[in-house]
Amino acid sequence: MLASQRKQIILELLAREKQVLSSELSQKFAISEDSIRRDLRELAAEGLLQRVHGGALPVSAAIAPIETRKNVQNRSKQNVAAKAAKLIQPAQVVMIDGGTTAHELVMRLPKDMAFTVVTHSPGIAVSLVDHPLVEVIVIGGRLFKHSVVTVGSAMIDAISHINADLFFMGVTGIHASAGFTTGDYEEACVKRALSQRAAETVVMASDEKMNAASAFAIGPLSLASTLVVDSEPDMALRAAFAEQQIEIL
Structure with missing residues (x-):
């Protein structure tokens, strides 16, 4: 699976579950937690989620000027x-x-x-x-x-x-x-x-x-x-x- 496809699935899970855990994503995609953390870092850099200890939460839209x-x-x-x-x-x-x-x-x-x-x-x-x-x-x-x-x-x-x-x-x-x-x-x-x-x-x-x-x-x-x-x-x-x-x- 391409990284872009994996990231899209992560965002869909986040929208549905309101929280994702790195350990669970690692098992789901059969890749290392380091790879998942890299995905989450990149998605956070795009403003698409908020990283927290152990995973990520939906990012707030209310932080604009x-x-x-x-x-x-x-x-x-x-x-x-x-x-x-x-x-x-x-x-x-x-x-x-x-x-x-x-x-x-x-x-x-x-x-x-x-x-x-x-x-x-x-x-x-x-x-x-x-x-x-x-x-x-x-x-x-x-x-x-x-x-x-x-x-x-x-x-x-x-x-x-x-x-x-x-x-x-x-x-x-x-x-x-x-x-x-x-x-x-x-x-x-x-x-x-x-x-x-x-x-x-x-x-x-x-x-x-x-x-x-x-x-x-x-x-x-x-x-x-x-x-x-x-x-x-x-x-x-x-x-x-x-x-x-x-x-x-």
């Missing part, structure tokens, strides 16, 4: 944001992540409700200027231009003084074994730190992020208390969330 992401799964993001906005109650302190789904959330926030928003996204902060009853706290730091959010030690130190009711967290991948992931190491650290400062973390995920993974782990699925999605997760992912007692909206 923000201008590109604005045009990905727009209807799904809008549906997710509409559901998420209903979780906010008067007088709460709410942390809102950056990202395109978060921007959809802000567009659906009620203008007649008084509550506080804490954000490290300049774009989110500016979008709340015309909400007269919303107090906005902007967390500064180094601007990570890919996602247009602040990161760094100054940002982490600032949020250590905040106790929020909710954190609306954006991710680029959700997978039963890989947990919540994103495409940048420092951004993963920031998301993890924000989650630790909130009583509840709400993960908002449009369809392209389900059963996918990126290079950097934010944390396990247990990091979230609620998952807001547009369509029903598959059985394996539902079981993983049920095991952690995470509500799916």
